Amino acid sequence: MTRDKEEKRRSVLFINDHADILLEILKRLDGRSLCTAACVCRLWRALATADSVWEHLCLRRIVSPPPSSPGSSVRPVVSALGGYRRLYMLCVRHLLTRLDRDPGGRWRTSSAWDELQLSLSLFCVDYYERLGGRFGDTAATSSLMFLCKPVNV
Amino acid sequence: MGPSSTSHAGTGKLIPPFPPQTQLDGLLAGAGYKVRSSDLHLVAQRLESLESAMVSSPSHVVSHLASDTVHYNPADLVSWVDSLLSELTHSHHHPSNPSSSSSSSSTSPPSRPLPVDLDDLFSVPSDAINWVQSEMPLSQQPPPPPPPPQQLTVVTTMEEDSGIRLVHALMTCAELVQRGDLHLAGALVDEMTALLTSINTECGIGKVAGYFIDALSRRIVGAGSVPAPPHETEILYHHFYETSPYLKFAHFTANQAILEAFEGYDCVHVIDFSLMHGLQWPALIQALALRPGGPPLLRLTGIGPPSPDGRDTLREIGLGLAEVARSVNVRFAFRGVAASRLEDVKPWMLQVNPNEALAVNSIMQLHKLLGPDPTPIESVLSWIRGLNPKIVTLVEQEVNHNQTGFLDRFTEALYYYSTVFDSLEAACQIQPDKALAEMYLQMEICNIVCYEGAARVERHEPLAKWRDRFNRAGFRPLHLGSNAFKQASMLLMLFSTEGYSVEENEGCLRLGWHSRPLIAASAWQASPGPLPLPLPMGADDYWNDD
Numbered sequence: 001m002t003r004d005k006e007e008k009r010r011s012v013l014f015i016n017d018h019a020d021i022l023l024e025i026l027k028r029l030d031g032r033s034l035c036t037a038a039c040v041c042r043l044w045r046a047l048a049t050a051d052s053v054w055e056h057l058c059l060r061r062i063v064s065p066p067p068s069s070p071g072s073s074v075r076p077v078v079s080a081l082g083g084y085r086r087l088y089m090l091c092v093r094h095l096l097t098r099l100d101r102d103p104g105g106r107w108r109t110s111s112a113w114d115e116l117q118l119s120l121s122l123f124c125v126d127y128y129e130r131l132g133g134r135f136g137d138t139a140a141t142s143s144l145m146f147l148c149k150p151v152n153v
Numbered sequence: 154m155g156p157s158s159t160s161h162a163g164t165g166k167l168i169p170p171f172p173p174q175t176q177l178d179g180l181l182a183g184a185g186y187k188v189r190s191s192d193l194h195l196v197a198q199r200l201e202s203l204e205s206a207m208v209s210s211p212s213h214v215v216s217h218l219a220s221d222t223v224h225y226n227p228a229d230l231v232s233w234v235d236s237l238l239s240e241l242t243h244s245h246h247h248p249s250n251p252s253s254s255s256s257s258s259s260t261s262p263p264s265r266p267l268p269v270d271l272d273d274l275f276s277v278p279s280d281a282i283n284w285v286q287s288e289m290p291l292s293q294q295p296p297p298p299p300p301p302p303q304q305l306t307v308v309t310t311m312e313e314d315s316g317i318r319l320v321h322a323l324m325t326c327a328e329l330v331q332r333g334d335l336h337l338a339g340a341l342v343d344e345m346t347a348l349l350t351s352i353n354t355e356c357g358i359g360k361v362a363g364y365f366i367d368a369l370s371r372r373i374v375g376a377g378s379v380p381a382p383p384h385e386t387e388i389l390y391h392h393f394y395e396t397s398p399y400l401k402f403a404h405f406t407a408n409q410a411i412l413e414a415f416e417g418y419d420c421v422h423v424i425d426f427s428l429m430h431g432l433q434w435p436a437l438i439q440a441l442a443l444r445p446g447g448p449p450l451l452r453l454t455g456i457g458p459p460s461p462d463g464r465d466t467l468r469e470i471g472l473g474l475a476e477v478a479r480s481v482n483v484r485f486a487f488r489g490v491a492a493s494r495l496e497d498v499k500p501w502m503l504q505v506n507p508n509e510a511l512a513v514n515s516i517m518q519l520h521k522l523l524g525p526d527p528t529p530i531e532s533v534l535s536w537i538r539g540l541n542p543k544i545v546t547l548v549e550q551e552v553n554h555n556q557t558g559f560l561d562r563f564t565e566a567l568y569y570y571s572t573v574f575d576s577l578e579a580a581c582q583i584q585p586d587k588a589l590a591e592m593y594l595q596m597e598i599c600n601i602v603c604y605e606g607a608a609r610v611e612r613h614e615p616l617a618k619w620r621d622r623f624n625r626a627g628f629r630p631l632h633l634g635s636n637a638f639k640q641a642s643m644l645l646m647l648f649s650t651e652g653y654s655v656e657e658n659e660g661c662l663r664l665g666w667h668s669r670p671l672i673a674a675s676a677w678q679a680s681p682g683p684l685p686l687p688l689p690m691g692a693d694d695y696w697n698d699d
Binding site: 098 | 396431435439
């Protein structure tokens with residue numbers, strides 16, 4: 001009896017023992033699922049909040065980045081400004097939502113790279129504003145506020 | 154009857170009736186109909202019954218009326234309408250009547266299939282008001298407010314009525330101010346204020362009208378408005394930046410043009426004519442950091458008003474920008490130039506190095522130089538040209554607020570700011586940010602309406618005029634590329650309202666609300682060849698050699 005149980009235990013895959021496979025799976029999720037995954041347990045949280053996963057998410061739609069600006073040169077800039085996870089949550093997410101709402105629209109002429117560039121610009125302005133209450137009482141507000149508003153009915 | 158009997162809510166003022174009661178109504182007389190003022194209400198009643206009869210009549214009768222029309226006696230409007238009515242009610246179909254549309258030919262077209270609103274019927278363009286008033290004896294003739302719809306069914310809501318009346322009253326008041334008739338203008342302002350109570354001042358025409366009424370009353374009283382301290386202006390500007398796309402569009406488009414102009418250069422210098430909080434520059438720094446071949450050395454010279462309380466705000470902004478540049482590994486140097494007016498800036502203060510690529514950036518600043526003679530704009534443009542910049546980015550409001558006639562300026566401003574307020578309403582519902590953004594616009598409105606001469610700095614001019622000026626000053630246009638257009642379109646899409654549009658026109662981009670362009674962005678480069686002749690103002694003292 002115990003030998004059967006032991007055999008069963010050996011054949012069952014316990015995902016937490018295979019962090020690399022888990023990482024590969026997480027890399028393919030969307031933002032919302034990633035956030036959910038981060039609530040599962042400490043290991044999942046550590047993996048799901050790592051910036052490399054979010055970098056993958058942000059750059060996923062870019063089939064081939066222009067050779068002049070490969071992803072590797074973007075990484076230090078994004079890290080300095082707050083990281084890919086923050087970039088996704090503040091900018092990329094909203095951009096993608098709006099795009100999905102209008103799939104055939106005229107802005108479809110832009111590439112995913114252009115979209116990322118726009119997100120980066122907005123992200124940089126946000127970073128600048130956060131740098132240090134230089135705007136007195138307006139430090140609480142943000143130039144990215146317009147992204148978070150609900151759509152007009 | 155005459156349009157003078159009062160029905161204005163809340164005012165105790167009686168406007169004296171037109172003395173001659175048998176006076177022909179001037180407005181309809183202008184269109185060829187002789188109708189006594191005292192008969193106007195009868196005409197309106199009959200027209201209303203005519204229209205309701207037409208609506209309920211079988212269609213073959215009505216179509217006859219519309220197509221076979223002969224107007225036999227235009228002088229006798231009342232009996233003509235009577236005859237029309239009797240035709241319809243008897244269902245005869247021999248028409249001997251004019252088409253119904255000619256009855257309101259002097260008025261706005263009745264596109265609604267409902268009984269005619271009296272205010273529309275007697276809506277008056279400003280020159281018709283002139284005409285009517287010149288007929289009356291000059292002393293104490295009040296402006297003719299629209300006749301009260303007492304005897305008629307008012308189909309439009311009370312608000313739409315009041316809104317239309319308010320716009321008419323505003324125009325009349327502005328016209329009175331232009332003619333110098335301040336006493337009557339003041340009386341009209343009181344009436345308009347009373348009228349405001351009956352409409353919604355939270356949005357739409359009520360809100361804009363409120364600001365314009367306020368500005369007019371300041372002008373009449375002669376109080377002007379207290380200019381806001383620069384610190385406050387910057388806060389309002391910041392809120393305006395956050396709640397609407399105009400400034401973001403300006404910044405991003407200018408940045409894209411500057412980025413493209415700086416390709417291949419290792420030392421670049423940007424001169425910003427109004428630094429404010431420096432919100433434009435982080436994005437450029439980041440874009441330069443990511444450009445192929447690595448970032449250049451970036452120098453930024455920011456011009457701004459001197460800070461009153463001894464803090465060096467320019468330097469603080471510079472430090473913040475330097476921090477951003479340090480984070481993304483861009484070599485950066487900042488210099489602040491404190492000047493309360495742009496014309497006080499001299500080129501030597503900017504310390505331009507002949508080996509670097511220079512960009513001059515002006516977001517809604519150059520129009521302040523269009524003041525009364527001698528206008529500083531020519532000399533400023535010539536010293537800019539003398540610096541030999543690679544690119545000059547210009548963003549200005551696309552409207553003409555620099556006309557000499559007050560009424561024209563007022564009218565343009567009313568329509569322009571109505572559109573801007575509409576767009577702001579749609580783009581942002583978050584208070585108090587929206588209120589602060591509106592205060593920023595209110596400052597502009599006050600400046601346009603209340604001031605004259607050197608104090609009036611908001612002298613917006615449309616792109617066509619700027620093109621002429623720049624061409625004369627030795628610049629030629631630099632087309633904003635498709636990248637700028639794509640970026641602007643994407644940016645607009647992020648604002649969760651339909652209604653904004655970007656259009657490209659001869660290499661310039663214009664952002665508009667529902668196809669009314671509101672703000673225009675363009676770029677210029679120094680045209681090759683000899684520099685334009687020096688102006689006789691000592692401007693040649695300020696030129697750098699190439």
